[in-house]
Amino acid sequence: MRDNLKFKPFKPGTPKALQKGSNLFEAIRGGDILLHHPYQSFNPII
Numbered sequence: 542m543r544d545n546l547k548f549k550p551f552k553p554g555t556p557k558a559l560q561k562g563s564n565l566f567e568a569i570r571g572g573d574i575l576l577h578h579p580y581q582s583f584n585p586i587i
Contacts, residue, residue, distance in 0.1 A: 559585035
């Protein structure tokens with residue numbers, strides 16, 4: 542097949558407020574966090 546014509550697998554990003562090591566609840570207290578699905582991952586919430 543023509544693999545050179547296929548898109549590379551997309552890996553969604555994580556918002557800076559939810560990066561590893563940050564506390565989810567502190568981030569929420571600091572203000573709203575908007576996730577743009579499918580461009581940003583829901584993994585920090587799950």
